[in-house]
Structure formats: structure tokens, C-alpha cells
Amino acid sequence: MSETVLDVRDLEAGYEPGVPIVRGASITVRKGEIVVVLGPNGAGKSSFIKAIAGLVPITGGTVFLDGRDITAAPAHTMVRLGLAFVPQTENIFPLMSVEDNLRVACGILERREIPGRIEEMYAAFPDLVRQRRTAAGNLSGGQRQMLAVARALIVHPKVLVLDEPSAGLSPKFVSMVFEMLAGIRKSGVTILLVEQNAKAALAIGDRAYVLVEGKDRHEGIASELWNDPVVAELYLGQRPQLHKGGAA
Amino acid sequence: MSLQFVVDGLLTGSMIGLGAIGVTLTYSILRFSNFAHGDFMAWGTYATLAVVSAIGAMFGKVAPIGPLSFGWPLLVALVVGMAFTALLALLLDKVLFSRLRSQGQAIIVVMASFGASMALRSLLEFTFTSRPTYFSRAIQIAMPVGFGIRITPDQIALLLLTATLVLGVHLLMTRTQTGRSMQALSQNAALARIVGIDVASVVRVTWIIGGALACVAGVMIGVLVQIRPFMGFDMLLPMFAAAILGGIGSIPGAVLGGLIIGLAEAGAVQLIGAEWRAAVSFIILMAVLFVRPIGLFGVRER
Numbered sequence: 001m002s003e004t005v006l007d008v009r010d011l012e013a014g015y016e017p018g019v020p021i022v023r024g025a026s027i028t029v030r031k032g033e034i035v036v037v038l039g040p041n042g043a044g045k046s047s048f049i050k051a052i053a054g055l056v057p058i059t060g061g062t063v064f065l066d067g068r069d070i071t072a073a074p075a076h077t078m079v080r081l082g083l084a085f086v087p088q089t090e091n092i093f094p095l096m097s098v099e100d101n102l103r104v105a106c107g108i109l110e111r112r113e114i115p116g117r118i119e120e121m122y123a124a125f126p127d128l129v130r131q132r133r134t135a136a137g138n139l140s141g142g143q144r145q146m147l148a149v150a151r152a153l154i155v156h157p158k159v160l161v162l163d164e165p166s167a168g169l170s171p172k173f174v175s176m177v178f179e180m181l182a183g184i185r186k187s188g189v190t191i192l193l194v195e196q197n198a199k200a201a202l203a204i205g206d207r208a209y210v211l212v213e214g215k216d217r218h219e220g221i222a223s224e225l226w227n228d229p230v231v232a233e234l235y236l237g238q239r240p241q242l243h244k245g246g247a248a
Numbered sequence: 249m250s251l252q253f254v255v256d257g258l259l260t261g262s263m264i265g266l267g268a269i270g271v272t273l274t275y276s277i278l279r280f281s282n283f284a285h286g287d288f289m290a291w292g293t294y295a296t297l298a299v300v301s302a303i304g305a306m307f308g309k310v311a312p313i314g315p316l317s318f319g320w321p322l323l324v325a326l327v328v329g330m331a332f333t334a335l336l337a338l339l340l341d342k343v344l345f346s347r348l349r350s351q352g353q354a355i356i357v358v359m360a361s362f363g364a365s366m367a368l369r370s371l372l373e374f375t376f377t378s379r380p381t382y383f384s385r386a387i388q389i390a391m392p393v394g395f396g397i398r399i400t401p402d403q404i405a406l407l408l409l410t411a412t413l414v415l416g417v418h419l420l421m422t423r424t425q426t427g428r429s430m431q432a433l434s435q436n437a438a439l440a441r442i443v444g445i446d447v448a449s450v451v452r453v454t455w456i457i458g459g460a461l462a463c464v465a466g467v468m469i470g471v472l473v474q475i476r477p478f479m480g481f482d483m484l485l486p487m488f489a490a491a492i493l494g495g496i497g498s499i500p501g502a503v504l505g506g507l508i509i510g511l512a513e514a515g516a517v518q519l520i521g522a523e524w525r526a527a528v529s530f531i532i533l534m535a536v537l538f539v540r541p542i543g544l545f546g547v548r549e550r
Contacts, residue, residue: 053442079444087442093435095547096428104428105443151443 012060013051023214039211053085082158091148094137142173253514261510262410266465268490268502270458276434276497286480287368292463296329315401330460337459372477489533495546
């Protein structure tokens, strides 16, 4: 078993004190994996992943990245610590050019490294090259998502964290985004993503967690979870057909 | 109609434009209208005046540079004044604005800036009285440059200084990581943090630029007109009108807005009389808000 990159233990988080949205959720992400967090609407998936990225106040539990405690780290230090986050919406700077969107994210890189790194991103996302001078707000939905991912990858993160990368995209772009994520994993990047589109996410994922009411309730191999009756119960609210329990 | 209004308008416009840069930056990055910005101008000017006097006391009378009305002491004092005004802005942010900003209601910060404006202005009146004062009482002869236009050496020097500063700020905003971070923060504060931008340090840079330019605008008024505790407060309406006309957040817009308002004011003085001067920015502001609220270079908020 390969080493753990991200280790989240009993995480509690919420915007208001005394009103936790995330209530003791634990997950681990190992090097080179794609881990998917699923769950019904309102399960706290988005708050969970935002809390890890330092965007929702954490009231309990711990987050370790590569053995280092990043629980209390402010959001702007996350890229330096090795965690790059792609928000669900508004994940680009609309009035800045594509190139400036990439460049503004390079704050932690060595100055001489930046031009080469930008070219590497263009090589990985050829659609963006032609648009390098275009204001990012004029890109199509799929291209925006590419730019947001490229912007996150440009700083060599240890783990790439995505909040519903397929949300709001047309079906054609949805499959494109998931193919892109599978390709990124092949290049050795560890990925954690929250998804509403369970089927597509499980198809590219290695392992998955099901989050319900702010807690991780089930864990399993991604390819097996789609047919798991416990998941059906937790996720779709159906009665279990075979057996009860099994909650992690 | 004499074309002299062009020179007068460009000069007034430069003062307004330099001030409007600070207003537009504060508005787009910190998300509030800073009504104390005019008083930064006045404080910067009095600080510069104090340093000029101190240099005068130490080195005696210094000959002016070429045909200008001022010598090196004013240039040195201006740099000190800019630093002082930047520090004043940072201090005010630390003790007042940043605390209120963290409560998340913009209107509270705006009201606080009203209060700060009054306090700063009254302190100046208390210390220096409300009597006008001058950097130099020497009278400059305006040179004819054709088309019935006359211009003094001081005016040429200050127009060049404005152009240099505006170009410098524009390059800073578009070509440096600091400038890109400022743009990023004004477009999406949450995403700016996600991509690793330290919001606190960008906020500091914003105050430093705004404060320093306010000081330059104030000193321009001091050199060309006079120094009074109300000198900055009186510029508030034209500055806001310029920032809004140019489109909030746009540096070139703020400067162009300033020049347009300056020229309109100077033209109005000739056409309809000096008593209507102050009405010009008000009318332009109303017109922009009715016709194109996002301004010349503005972009609709998504």
C-alpha cells in the first residue's frame, strides 16, 4: 500500500459556531489515487472539501498533508503547502487573460521557472494556447474548467482537490473533464474530488467515500460502489435490499 | 472661447485623476468608498510643507531649479510626504477600517471613513488654522505657446510628473505579480486566496499606492493653487465622479475620467461662469449613473 498524502480525521467544520455542517468526517487519500467523495444533496460535501482547503472554519479534527498538520493553515498558504483547490464555480478571474490567470497563480514558483511552467500547461491543455490573450470570462464552460485545473496544477501540488468539476457543464464537456482528470492522474498527480455525478466519477476513481449529514458513512473501491446496496440506501434513500450496516 | 481652458482643464484633471486612482483602487479592492481620501491629500500636502520648511531651516534659502518656482527641497519633501501619507493610510486601515471590514458590512466602513475624514480635517485646521498657505509666493510668468494658450514652467513639470506616475502605476498593475494580484483580488477575493495571494499584503500595497498618489495630487494643488485644510475634501466629489465615469477599478479610466471632468470644469468656467464650476462634476456624475452606470471602462459585475 502506498503512502498517505492527505489524512483527514474526525473533521468538524461550519460557517457559524455551534452549527457544524461537517460532523466528524474522516478520509485518507494515498499517493497517486483518485478519491471520490459522494453524497446526497446537502450532505456537506462541498463544505467538507472547502474546510480542507481552509475556506470554511474548522472547529474540530485534523487535516494532515504529507505528514504535516495543515488544519489551521490559512487558505492562501495552501498552495505552498502542496494543496491546490479548484472551486465549483467562479474558479477563474474573468477579466484577466488566460495567460494572466495562469501567471497570477505562480506566486510560489521561482521567477525563472514560470515561463516554462506556463508552456507546459499549454502543452497539456492545447485548447488554451489559442486563447492565451482572451479574457478568461469569454471561454466556454469546458475551457474554463480546463483553465481552472491548469491554474491549480501549475504549482506542482501534492494533491489536487476539486469541488464538483462537472457541475453546470453540458454532457459533452462532462466526459471531457473526467477524461482530463484521468489523464492528470496518469501523470502522477493525486486527486480528491467531490461529485454529484456519481457514475462518471466512480468510473475514473480508485476509492470513494459516501458522506451523509456531514459524516463519512461508507467507503469502498470505486468500481464496486455503484452496485453496492448500502450506497444505494445512503445516496438515493432506498431501503437496503441485502444487508444492513457496513457503515465506516 | 479661448483655448486656455485646455491647459487649465488638463491640470485640474491631473489632480483629480491622481486622486481618483486611489479612490478606484480602494473601491475595487477593499469594496468601500473611502471618503477620507481627500483628507489624505491635505495631510500629505501639509507633511510635505513641513518638510520643506524644515529643510529651509537647515539649509537656508535654496535656489529654484531652472525656471521652476521650487528647488530640490520640494522634491525631497514630496518623497517624504508620499511615504508619510502611505503610512497614514496604513495606520488608519489598521486601527479603523480593517477591524470594521472584518464585520463584513461595507456601509459601516463607509461611515467610518466619513468620521475619519472629519477628524483628519479638523486636526489640520486645529494645527495649521484654516488660513491658506503656499509653497512659494513667487509669481511665475506664463509662456505663450500659441493658439492663445499660456503655460507656466511649473505647470509643464507637474503635467509630466502626472504622466510619469500614471504610466508607472499602469505598468505596475498590468506587468507585475503585485498588480496581477490586485486585479485578482478585485475580481474574486475568495479565488485570490485559493491561488495563494496573501490578501493582507495586497491591501497594504493598495493603501500605499493610493496614499502616495493622494499626496502628489495634494502637492500639485499646493504648488498651483494654495494649501488649505479643506483642499482635499473639496476634491472628493470630482474624484468620485472621475472614478465612476472611468469605471470603478480601472486605472486608465480614473485618469481619463479626471481629465474629462477637469476639462469640463475649465470649459464651464469660461462658458457659464466660475460659480458653476462645482456643479460640473455633479452633473457628470448624475449623467453617468443614469446613462452608463458601469462607466467608460467598467465591466458589469457578474
